[in-house]
Amino acid sequence: MNDFNALLDQATRPEKTVQLCMRGDLVARHEQLDRELTKAQQRARDSLAGGNVGELTDQIRAIEQEMADSTWTFRLRALRRRDFRALVAAHPPRRVVADGEEKIHEQDQFTGVNGETFHDALIRACLVDPELDDAQWERLVDSLNDRQFDELAGAAWGVNRSDVDVPFSRAASRTSPDSESE
Numbered sequence: 683m684n685d686f687n688a689l690l691d692q693a694t695r696p697e698k699t700v701q702l703c704m705r706g707d708l709v710a711r712h713e714q715l716d717r718e719l720t721k722a723q724q725r726a727r728d729s730l731a732g733g734n735v736g737e738l739t740d741q742i743r744a745i746e747q748e749m750a751d752s753t754w755t756f757r758l759r760a761l762r763r764r765d766f767r768a769l770v771a772a773h774p775p776r777r778v779v780a781d782g783e784e785k786i787h788e789q790d791q792f793t794g795v796n797g798e799t800f801h802d803a804l805i806r807a808c809l810v811d812p813e814l815d816d817a818q819w820e821r822l823v824d825s826l827n828d829r830q831f832d833e834l835a836g837a838a839w840g841v842n843r844s845d846v847d848v849p850f851s852r853a854a855s856r857t858s859p860d861s862e863s864e
Contacts, residue, residue, distance in 0.1 A: 695760035696844075697810075698837045702830050705752035712745045756834060757811035760841040769807060773800035793839075801835040808838040 703709070719738040726735055761769065775790030776798070789797045806819060814822060823831070 695762070696841045697757060697759045698841050700756045700758070700833050700837045701753050702756060702826070702833065703749050703753045704825065705749060706827065708745055708749045708752065712742065712749070715742045715745060754812065756809065756837075758805070758808040758834070758837050758841055759810045761807055765807070766842045769800070769803060770795055773803060801831070801838070804838045804842075805831075805834045808841060809834075 715738055719735065719742060722735045722738055760766070773796040775794055776787035776796050777784050778787050779785075787797070793800070802823065812818075826834075
């Protein structure tokens with residue numbers, strides 16, 4: 683496409699998705715069943731009795747389906763540059779006094795923003811799916827563990843601060859016509 687105006691007409695801000703299972707309790711059950719299955723498989727190899735390998739496998743598959751059904755794909759979209767800059771300006775890094783000298787808080791040095799307040803605001807501003815009211819937002823944030831929150835924060839930061847390149851898909855590459863002859 684050589685027409686720059688046509689390209690600008692099609693321009694969109696970067697987006698990223700993050701899948702989060704909202705049923706963390708199922709992870710422990712899955713791990714327990716997986717340990718039981720490993721033991722049952724070992725017992726089955728050591729004896730002629732079939733054991734309960736099939737039953738445990740079915741239970742694991744059912745838990746995996748329940749986890750998949752309890753997973754939401756969050757979609758985040760980059761802010762306009764001026765909006766991102768305004769958000770950064772609204773959350774300046776914290777300053778602390780150390781050794782009689784004022785310094786930027788250690789946790790804020792790398793990103794240059796207040797790590798306590800910025801990421802909540804950034805995720806909320808970038809989140810396009812699901813659309814949440816204030817009460818739902820609070821329920822979501824309260825239901826996430828720190829790692830899940832970090833995944834959303836990393837994605838929100840990434841859509842605003844990372845390169846936008848043509849991605850490479852290893853899976854598609856393995857099945858492309860060029861690779862079939864190899």
